[in-house]
Amino acid sequence: MSPHRASPPGAAVLGEPGGRPVPEATIVRLAVYLRALCSLAEGGATVVSSEELATVAGVGSAKLRKDLSFLGSHGTRGVGYDVSRLVARLELTLGLDRAHVVAVVGAGNLGRALVGYDGFARRGFTVGALFDADPDTHGGSVLGVAVHPIGDLDPVCRHLGITIGVVAVPAEGAQDVCDRLVAAGTTCVLNFAPVVLATPPGIQVRQVDLAAELQVLSFHLARRAAEVLGDGSHEIDPAAGAGARDPRTKTVVSP
Amino acid sequence: MSPHRASPPGAAVLGEPGGRPVPEATIVRLAVYLRALCSLAEGGATVVSSEELATVAGVGSAKLRKDLSFLGSHGTRGVGYDVSRLVARLELTLGLDRAHVVAVVGAGNLGRALVGYDGFARRGFTVGALFDADPDTHGGSVLGVAVHPIGDLDPVCRHLGITIGVVAVPAEGAQDVCDRLVAAGTTCVLNFAPVVLATPPGIQVRQVDLAAELQVLSFHLARRAAEVLGDGSHEIDPAAGAGARDPRTKTVVSP
DNA sequence: GAGTGTGAATCAATTCACAGCT
DNA sequence: AGCTGTGAATTGATTCACACTC
Numbered sequence: 001m002s003p004h005r006a007s008p009p010g011a012a013v014l015g016e017p018g019g020r021p022v023p024e025a026t027i028v029r030l031a032v033y034l035r036a037l038c039s040l041a042e043g044g045a046t047v048v049s050s051e052e053l054a055t056v057a058g059v060g061s062a063k064l065r066k067d068l069s070f071l072g073s074h075g076t077r078g079v080g081y082d083v084s085r086l087v088a089r090l091e092l093t094l095g096l097d098r099a100h101v102v103a104v105v106g107a108g109n110l111g112r113a114l115v116g117y118d119g120f121a122r123r124g125f126t127v128g129a130l131f132d133a134d135p136d137t138h139g140g141s142v143l144g145v146a147v148h149p150i151g152d153l154d155p156v157c158r159h160l161g162i163t164i165g166v167v168a169v170p171a172e173g174a175q176d177v178c179d180r181l182v183a184a185g186t187t188c189v190l191n192f193a194p195v196v197l198a199t200p201p202g203i204q205v206r207q208v209d210l211a212a213e214l215q216v217l218s219f220h221l222a223r224r225a226a227e228v229l230g231d232g233s234h235e236i237d238p239a240a241g242a243g244a245r246d247p248r249t250k251t252v253v254s255p
Numbered sequence: 256m257s258p259h260r261a262s263p264p265g266a267a268v269l270g271e272p273g274g275r276p277v278p279e280a281t282i283v284r285l286a287v288y289l290r291a292l293c294s295l296a297e298g299g300a301t302v303v304s305s306e307e308l309a310t311v312a313g314v315g316s317a318k319l320r321k322d323l324s325f326l327g328s329h330g331t332r333g334v335g336y337d338v339s340r341l342v343a344r345l346e347l348t349l350g351l352d353r354a355h356v357v358a359v360v361g362a363g364n365l366g367r368a369l370v371g372y373d374g375f376a377r378r379g380f381t382v383g384a385l386f387d388a389d390p391d392t393h394g395g396s397v398l399g400v401a402v403h404p405i406g407d408l409d410p411v412c413r414h415l416g417i418t419i420g421v422v423a424v425p426a427e428g429a430q431d432v433c434d435r436l437v438a439a440g441t442t443c444v445l446n447f448a449p450v451v452l453a454t455p456p457g458i459q460v461r462q463v464d465l466a467a468e469l470q471v472l473s474f475h476l477a478r479r480a481a482e483v484l485g486d487g488s489h490e491i492d493p494a495a496g497a498g499a500r501d502p503r504t505k506t507v508v509s510p
Numbered sequence: 511g512a513g514t515g516t517g518a519a520t521c522a523a524t525t526c527a528c529a530g531c532t
Numbered sequence: 533a534g535c536t537g538t539g540a541a542t543t544g545a546t547t548c549a550c551a552c553t554c
Contacts, residue, residue, distance in 0.1 A: 025523065027474050031467035035449055049535065058451030061535095062525060069537055077531040077536045094470045095477025102469070109368035116364045119449055119466040125473075164472050187479070188472035194290055194374055196313030204475045206468045211374040212286035213461045214357070215349045217419050217443035218380075219282050220459045222350025224442070280545065304513065316513095317547055324515055332514045332553040 026067045032057050033064065034090040041083050049080040099124045103157055103186070105177045106168035107132035107147050110192060114166060115142050128160040133173065150177065157184040164188045171195045178205075281322045287312050288319065289345040296338050304335040354379045356415055358441070360432045361423035362387035362402050365447060369423060370397050383415040388428065405432065412439040422446045433460075 036056040040048055050068075054061040068075070068086075071093050075081040091097055102120070104111050107130050114120070115127045130147045132138070137147045148156050157165070165181035167174050167189060174193030181189055188204045191197055194212070197205050291311040295303055305323075309316040323330070323341075326348050330336045346352055357375070359366050362385050369375070370382045385402045387393070392402045403411050412420075420436035422429050422444060429448030436444055443459045446452055449467070452460050 023523065027471050028467060030474070031464070031470040032451065034470075035467075036451075051535085056451070058453075060525075062527095063523090065536065066524080066538080073537080075536050078534050079532070080535070093474065093477070095473040095480075096470065100469070100473055100476070109371045113364035113368040114465070117465060120469065123466050123470060125466075125469050163476055164469065188476060190468055190472060196287065196291075196311070198313075204472055206472060208463060208465070208468060209286070210369070210372060210463070211378050211380075212283060212290075213445055213463060214355070214375065214380050214419065215286040215289075215351065215378060216282050217445060217459055217461060218350040218355055219285070219348065221355070221418055221443060222348070225350075278545065306513085315547075317549095318545090320514065321516080321546080328515080330514050333512050334554070335513070 020070055022070045026070055029057070029059065029063075029067055030071075030090055030094060032059075033067070034087065034094065034096075037083055037087050037090070041087065046083055047076075047080045048083055048086075050075070053081070096124050099126065100163050101126055101128035101160055102164040102166055102190075103127070103129045103131065103153070103160070103162045103181070104145075104166045104168055105131040105150065105153070105181070106170075106173075106192075107134070107137050107142060108168065111166075111168040112142050114168060115145050125164070128162060129156050131156075131177075133169070150180065153177075153180045154184040157181070157186060162186055164190065167191045167193050167197075169193060275325055277325045281325055284312070284314065284318075284322055285326075285345055285349060287314075288322070289342065289349065292338055292342050292345070296342065300338055302331075302335045302337055303341075305330070308336070351379050354381065355418050356381055356383035357419040357421055357445075358382070358384045358386065358408070358412055358415070358417045358436070359400075359421045359423055360386045360405065360408070360436070361425075361428075361447075362389070362392050362397060363423065366421075366423040367397050369421060370400050380419075383417060384411050386411075386432075388424070405435065408432075408435045409439040412436070412441060417441055419443045419445065422448050422452075424448060426450045
């Protein structure tokens with residue numbers, strides 16, 4: 001249907017908060033740092049070193065410092081980072097200083113689970129509306145969120161000031177839903193449907209592909225099995241490797 | 256610290272399916288290609304070119320060919336790839352030739368939604384057991400899958416031959432659940448809890464962080480807003496030498 | 511002619527290592 | 533002394549472009 005281009009993969013643009021373009025990979029980690037910081041704050045910490053924070057966040061300290069440097073970070077040399085100050089900086093950078101209202105499209109198992117997911121609310125994301133194709137659901141509500149027909153997506157989203165759309169419908173309907181979200185002025189889409197969405201440029205799409213995640217794990221199981229069995233499933237095999245090495249896994253610091 | 260040459264020189268990079276190590280980024284895309292191929296196959300296609308397949312998968316054709324070359328791919332020059340042959344090759348590589356039984360820990364909204372997610376079954380993943388901390392759920396079942404106490408995780412998983420564990424519990428319980436899964440012999444974990452799991456080496460962890468995904472989208476909303484408003488949210492580094500916004504820079508992929 | 515497979519070049523991300531603050 | 537911030541070096545991934553096959 002849509003002759004749009006797929007949204008550009010990386011597309012890290014410049015003119016960013018700290019004055020430099022923030023790499024995509026870094027942005028994802030900022031949210032992780034924020035989480036880690038909050039849990040440290042709950043534990044009573046008021047300052048943290050990059051080493052401590054990195055450990056909690058599961059990354060190396062150098063990477064963490066580099067990441068934070070993109071925000072023109074406010075650490076103190078010889079001391080560390082002021083926790084509440086850094087929390088505030090991360091929240092600002094991630095746009096969490098203002099509340100966001102999201103629309104969830106698809107009131108199936110997944111859609112309903114997302115409405116109830118408290119991790120969203122905890123970060124200032126509220127589900128303003130649910131949409132579904134099934135007329136039986138219309139007029140009902142899930143945890144206090146009204147369910148609307150998909151045909152009403154445009155007016156309802158505009159009225160509620162929706163800025164992020166979540167696609168939780170089966171693959172067949174996903175592109176149509178996406179097109180409607182974009183037409184309704186939404187510029188950010190979180191897609192759970194197992195299809196690559198085509199969008200006009202400027203629209204941000206994040207894909208969460210549950211089946212693909214399992215397949216990646218399955219790949220590693222298969223690789224390991226092949227290794228142990230001396231690789232029975234494949235042809236080419238020059239060097240039969242000793243199996244001890246583990247190239248993957250985000251292993252902790254090796255002593 | 257000086258583990259410069261710490262890695263054993265004898266054990267060369269291990270041999271992967273196609274004979275070369277497969278980059279992580281590629282593995283994720285293989286699942287996408289498989290999906291794209293299946294939908295093309297349903298449309299009656301029997302051969303595809305890298306160009307066609309790449310379009311459906313939302314990547315560039317060069318990247319696709321490079322990715323497939325890691326499997327010692329079987330395309331035909333001047334023609335393209337035999338669809339069913341390539342499907343078989345991808346399934347083999349991703350370990351989908353054998354069925355996998357997964358355990359879902361956490362029978363809340365998300366856990367139950369995952370049990371019902373047909374995208375799993377469609378790729379040969381069956382949920383063999385559900386576990387939950389709440390005694391009220393024990394002995395019950397969700398869509399035919401029995402709910403067990405978390406304390407029974409080890410025996411039940413071993414009995415069912417679980418190879419993949421899915422963590423769908425709140426953050427507080429996640430590390431404990433992960434430890435139990437690992438103790439029960441599971442080597443692959445799909446984690447939905449918003450914490451970084453610590454695991455022994457050799458354990459594969461994939462993290463799905465729903466709140467983080469929204470935060471990444473929120474970041475882009477904030478960046479865009481800052482751009483439009485001439486960036487009111489930041490102070491640091493007023494020494495922006497070059498023009499504030501540079502519409503160039505690799506950015507948009509030309510059609 | 512059409513389209514794969516792949517070295518070589520480019521681009522991005524990570525890690526190192528150290529200068530510079532407190 | 534301790535720890536951040538960051539250029540420089542390295543590693544990894546993507547893109548190019550073309551030889552080669554059908």
